[in-house]
Amino acid sequence: MAQTHQVQQSGWRSISAKRRRTVAGGAIGTLMEYFDYYLYGLASATVFPAVFFPGDDPVVGTLSSFASFAVGFLLRPIGGLVFGHIGDRMGRKTTLMITVIGMGISTAAIGLIPSAGTIGIAAPILLLFFRMLQGLFVGGEMGGAAALVVEHAPAGKRGLYGALLISGAGIANVASAGLMAAFGAGPKSFFMEWGWRIPFLIALVLAIVAIVLRSKLDESDEFKELAANRDAAPTARKSPLREVFRHPKNAILGILIGLPQSIAGYVVLTFGLAYMVSKGTQAQVGFIGTMIVGVLQIFVAPMWGSLSDRIGRRKVYIGACIAFALLIYPTFALFSTETAVLIWLGMVVGFVIPGVAMQGTLQTMLVEMFDVEARTTGVNIGYQISNTIGGGFAPLIATALSAAFHSVWPVVVYVAVIALIGVIATAYASFRPDVENAGRLHELNAN
Numbered sequence: 001m002a003q004t005h006q007v008q009q010s011g012w013r014s015i016s017a018k019r020r021r022t023v024a025g026g027a028i029g030t031l032m033e034y035f036d037y038y039l040y041g042l043a044s045a046t047v048f049p050a051v052f053f054p055g056d057d058p059v060v061g062t063l064s065s066f067a068s069f070a071v072g073f074l075l076r077p078i079g080g081l082v083f084g085h086i087g088d089r090m091g092r093k094t095t096l097m098i099t100v101i102g103m104g105i106s107t108a109a110i111g112l113i114p115s116a117g118t119i120g121i122a123a124p125i126l127l128l129f130f131r132m133l134q135g136l137f138v139g140g141e142m143g144g145a146a147a148l149v150v151e152h153a154p155a156g157k158r159g160l161y162g163a164l165l166i167s168g169a170g171i172a173n174v175a176s177a178g179l180m181a182a183f184g185a186g187p188k189s190f191f192m193e194w195g196w197r198i199p200f201l202i203a204l205v206l207a208i209v210a211i212v213l214r215s216k217l218d219e220s221d222e223f224k225e226l227a228a229n230r231d232a233a234p235t236a237r238k239s240p241l242r243e244v245f246r247h248p249k250n251a252i253l254g255i256l257i258g259l260p261q262s263i264a265g266y267v268v269l270t271f272g273l274a275y276m277v278s279k280g281t282q283a284q285v286g287f288i289g290t291m292i293v294g295v296l297q298i299f300v301a302p303m304w305g306s307l308s309d310r311i312g313r314r315k316v317y318i319g320a321c322i323a324f325a326l327l328i329y330p331t332f333a334l335f336s337t338e339t340a341v342l343i344w345l346g347m348v349v350g351f352v353i354p355g356v357a358m359q360g361t362l363q364t365m366l367v368e369m370f371d372v373e374a375r376t377t378g379v380n381i382g383y384q385i386s387n388t389i390g391g392g393f394a395p396l397i398a399t400a401l402s403a404a405f406h407s408v409w410p411v412v413v414y415v416a417v418i419a420l421i422g423v424i425a426t427a428y429a430s431f432r433p434d435v436e437n438a439g440r441l442h443e444l445n446a447n
Contacts, residue, residue, distance in 0.1 A: 083140020104207025163305025
């Protein structure tokens with residue numbers, strides 16, 4: 001009885017000290033990735049239109065701000081390829097150290113840019129430059145983190161381990177929204193001049209913490225074996241990118257699978273914030289709602305990951321895509337009420353249920369679609385390209401659609417189409433049999 005209970009344990013307490021360090025080292029980068037991007041998204045919806053894109057038409061200012069948000073995604077695929085190659089050839093740890101330093105510096109630099117009222121056109125130009133630099137380093141983050149963490153996971157718990165990275169994203173949600181809410185609670189003039197900048201500068205502190213944690217990481221046994229074989233036969237080395245596209249089906253499907261996950265947070269939490277503010281809701285309500293979502297995300301993501309270990313990641317992800325399509329209209333209906341509690345409920349319904357389920361499952365699915373010698377590159381291709389063509393442009397597309405039709409219905413249709421693409425791609429994807437069946441084998445062994 002005691003042995004069965006021990007085997008069935010799941011969650012943080014069931015993870016060994018070494019594996020906890022690995023998960024923490026991977027999750028701190030995911031925390032920084034989402035902290036940087038959620039922070040930029042929140043600022044794009046509430047601050048940047050006035051600071052960097054001032055003008056008479058607030059819609060134009062918002063569109064320009066969200067366009068700068070989208071620009072940051074353009075270099076993510078390039079970063080994914082560059083740092084994916086480094087991760088597959090030199091080690092996951094090496095690429096993760098480089099990316100976290102680059103993310104910290106570029107994000108802090110955004111907080112130091114003077115306003116357009118001070119330096120004119122140079123302000124938005126500098127914003128775009130550092131935003132693109134931020135995207136380059138973020139592009140190499142998830143592939144290395146997901147590969148390292150999932151490779152360290154025991155059989156039957158790969159989904160749980162991968163989902164713990166998304167718990168880091170939940171902490172980022174709480175931190176970014178909490179800081180914006182705290183500094184926004186004072187005089188508006190202070191917040192618009194200096195208050196919004198402080199959270200961006202805090203990214204340097206996170207980078208230092210990440211460097212310390214990641215300095216203690218070790219490569220997985222699977223990668224060490226690969227590296228030893230390469231050293232024994234240097235002529236057998238192959239390009240990770242070429243290895244990915246030896247099986248182009250999974251490379252393409254990985255991109256399509258990631259599309260619904262990529263737009264979920266940015267439609268509900270980023271465009272959603274601008275939408276509710278346009279309806280007369282105070283931005284503080286959205287900041288607090290994002291914090292609530294983040295707290296729930298920390299605990300809900302591992303639950304979705306554990307469920308995927310038991311019933312399969314394919315089923316969880318397809319179910320989440322369908323739920324996303326069905327729940328998006330009720331979400332915006334709740335946003336339109338201008339009632340704080342109902343708005344917060346809408347954020348939970350629209351993101352925590354479908355969005356966190358997709359986030360908590362995707363990175364493990366992508367890891368399971370590629371062999372070890374090209375895994376970091378493969379994950380980065382699927383994750384970063386889908387985020388570029390999906391999430392990066394989601395707030396801009398949603399804003400343009402709602403403005404053009406004076407209705408949220410086109411946004412609902414847009415989400416439904418992307419969700420359908422995700423369902424079809426997930427249904428046709430192929431996974432490595434040994435890892436796809438790991439959860440079922442673990443359950444059988446436990447019994």
